[in-house]
């Protein structure tokens with residue numbers, strides 16, 4: 001049973017309370033200074049022109065604790081070429097870590113302190129600048145210099161207080177130009193621009209509240225008249241979790257009015273994933289018992305007319321099929337509006353393989369009756385070609401074929417049986433083991449093939465005890481009787 005969710009417009013406060021929704025914000029606000037935070041390059045001068053390009057690759061190194069960072073290893077797998085476009089007027093050797101940092105920009109520090117006081121924060125006695133790991137390629141050095149200015153503040157909101165966890169002063173990252181395939185391109189003019197990051201506690205309980213408080217914090221900083229305005233000058237990260245779920249961060253939303261919808265979608269996704277975990281646990285699938293296997297099915301699907309697969313095979317690639325034990329009907333569970341659990345797999349493949357589009361993932365759960373167009377084609381294809389048929393399904397198929405034959409006078413019994421077997425094999429090639437099908441048909445019809453009698457021995461070619469087929473041998477006296485008494489048994 002899929003979880004039933006109300007559409008976004010009909011959700012009430014109570015619905016979100018039942019969900020256990022918690023939202024926290026991280027509001028980034030650029031400060032209005034002439035120079036960058038740790039060097040004397042100009043801030044806020046943007047242009048897509050560039051004089052040179054620097055190419056870098058992610059290479060994880062051991063930390064002081066002797067461990068590799070998991071995210072760094074993951075990013076290395078994507079084998080990205082990271083290009084930084086640099087302009088003579090906006091970047092110096094500091095941004096690329098060839099020169100040590102200059103003294104911190106005093107003007108930026110003053111503005112940050114002013115905002116910190118407005119947020120009623122406890123200001124630190126000493127400001128320590130630390131390096132925060134930044135592995136999304138947007139900073140050439142792989143770290144961001146940042147310092148916490150104060151903590152434990154609050155802002156009034158309606159009849160309560162929204163707690164402010166901390167405010168830090170930090171450097172802005174590069175502007176992304178494109179991220180296509182294995183090439184990730186950035187402009188460096190924004191890199192190093194001073195900004196403040198205000199972090200709230202997860203005190204917001206509806207998407208609308210999150211938008212209102214986001215707006216409040218933005219206007220509060222703007223009230224000083226010393227921060228930058230315009231597209232991208234204020235950016236928010238939204239942390240969302242539901243009861244029993246894990247915090248998930250929606251990064252860099254530049255328009256506050258978009259946040260409520262994003263929060264609703266994420267909350268719904270988390271609730272659905274928790275429900276799916278519960279379903280799997282009920283089936284005995286846990287982290288410990290989880291099983292999967294991959295198999296090369298290139299030959300099996302070799303004659304497909306399904307374009308994406310046909311093209312792939314023509315280009316010399318192989319088709320792999322992954323079996324997930326216990327996931328039957330779960331891959332198609334709804335997780336968001338018009339989105340199914342399968343997309344969770346597809347999205348990860350897209351990231352790891354650096355695909356520009358969501359990959360064309362075919363799975364055996366797609367509802368052939370309801371899905372439109374391409375999905376339907378894929379579903380029918382999978383059902384016929386990849387997923388092995390159960391004994392019950394073989395039974396129904398043969399029964400349907402018998403129905404199509406109609407009048408028994410159409411052909412003599414033996415011919416009818418071979419016709420049946422031929423039809424099933426033609427239609428369901430790759431799904432049915434031919435020898436098992438022959439055994440099944442003869443066994444169910446309980447009639448020996450013409451010219452053969454029952455001997456009790458197993459057919460040489462059929463060793464599987466589950467089929468339990470009996471063999472037949474030539475005996476002329478028996479032949480006449482079987483011909484006369486031939487009837488299709490009840491089950492067929």
Ligand SMILES: [Zn+2]
Pocket residue numbers: 036039040041090091092093094095192
């Ligand atoms: Zn510089």
